[in-house]
Amino acid sequence: MPRPSKKSRSLRRIHVKTPGGRTTVHYKYRKPKAAKCSCGAVLKGIVRERPYKMKKIAKTKKRPTRPYGGVLCSRCLRKMLVEKARNK
Amino acid sequence: MIEIGRICIKLAGRDAGREAVIVEILDNNYVLIDGNVRRRKCNILHLEPTEKKIDIKKGASHEEVNKEFKKLEITTWETKPKEKAERPRRQRKKKVQESKTEKPEEKKEEKPKKEKQPIDARIVSVTKKKEPAKKAEKK
Numbered sequence: 463m464p465r466p467s468k469k470s471r472s473l474r475r476i477h478v479k480t481p482g483g484r485t486t487v488h489y490k491y492r493k494p495k496a497a498k499c500s501c502g503a504v505l506k507g508i509v510r511e512r513p514y515k516m517k518k519i520a521k522t523k524k525r526p527t528r529p530y531g532g533v534l535c536s537r538c539l540r541k542m543l544v545e546k547a548r549n550k
Numbered sequence: 551m552i553e554i555g556r557i558c559i560k561l562a563g564r565d566a567g568r569e570a571v572i573v574e575i576l577d578n579n580y581v582l583i584d585g586n587v588r589r590r591k592c593n594i595l596h597l598e599p600t601e602k603k604i605d606i607k608k609g610a611s612h613e614e615v616n617k618e619f620k621k622l623e624i625t626t627w628e629t630k631p632k633e634k635a636e637r638p639r640r641q642r643k644k645k646v647q648e649s650k651t652e653k654p655e656e657k658k659e660e661k662p663k664k665e666k667q668p669i670d671a672r673i674v675s676v677t678k679k680k681e682p683a684k685k686a687e688k689k
Contacts, residue, residue, distance in 0.1 A: 527564045540561050547559045547598045 464489075499535035508532055551599040552581065555606050557622075558597040560587055569624050570597065574609050584615045586626050 464487070473489040480486055491512060497505040507526045509519055516524065525532030530539050556572050565587040574582035576591060583592045589612060604618040612629060619626045 528562070528566045529564075536562070539566060543559060543561050543567050544598050546567075547600055550600070 497532065499533075499538055501535060501538050503535045503537070505532060505535055552594055552597075553603075554608055555604050556599050557585075557602040557604065558583070558599045560592070560596060561598055562596040569619075571604060571606065571615055571618075572597075573606065573615070582609075584610070584612055585619055586624060 468489045472492065474492045476488045476490060477485050478488050493510050493512065496510055497508045499505055509516065509524050511519070526536075528536070528539070534542070552572060552575070554572055554575065558570050558572065560566055560568055560570050560583070568586045570583040570587045570592070571585045572581045573584045573589075576582055579594055580591050581594060581597070583590060583597070602622065604622070606614060606618060616626050616628060
């Protein structure tokens with residue numbers, strides 16, 4: 463029987479095969495949801511990790527370096543810039 | 551629309567949204583750009599041409615482009631070559647060497663003169679002292 467605190471469904475269950483050939487269950491916290499653009503597209507090049515792991519990662523590795531990187535998808539940004547250039 | 555001197559807006563990469571000028575046409579698909587962006591080869595698909603145009607030669611330098619951009623009041627940056635920093639270590643070594651070379655010369659000149667005189671004086675003084683002492687014992 464697992465510990466009562468491990469029975470929470472907010473924990474992810476991972477089946478791990480031990481060196482002895484037995485499969486055991488490991489419990490881990492779930493990852494946050496993927497970041498999305500306002501158009502609904504999933505943003506690429508963005509790290510999905512818990513805060514304690516995000517701390518250790520460099521800023522340049524967490525999101526694209528272009529302006530609005532990590533906020534808008536590349537297609538939306540391109541549309542926005544083209545509109546700006548043409549309306550001027 | 552794509553010709554030398556045409557001002558464009560870059561759509562992709564770290565310089566997206568900034569003004570660039572076409573400096574040279576390299577290919578059907580690629581051009582060389584400069585201005586408020588890094589001077590580099592760029593795909594035409596990543597540029598949005600505007601109505602503005604400036605007079606520059608083919609392959610104009612960054613400084614020439616900067617002058618034209620200032621007239622249009624577009625921000626640019628000026629490249630400055632780094633000033634060479636002085637090396638403090640070598641200076642220190644020189645100073646130490648000078649001081650070392652100067653000191654021993656002075657000592658050599660001074661020491662022999664000083665030592666000779668006192669030695670003579672001591673011998674004289676010792677001999678003088680001893681003689682009267684011996685005489686005293688004899689008496």
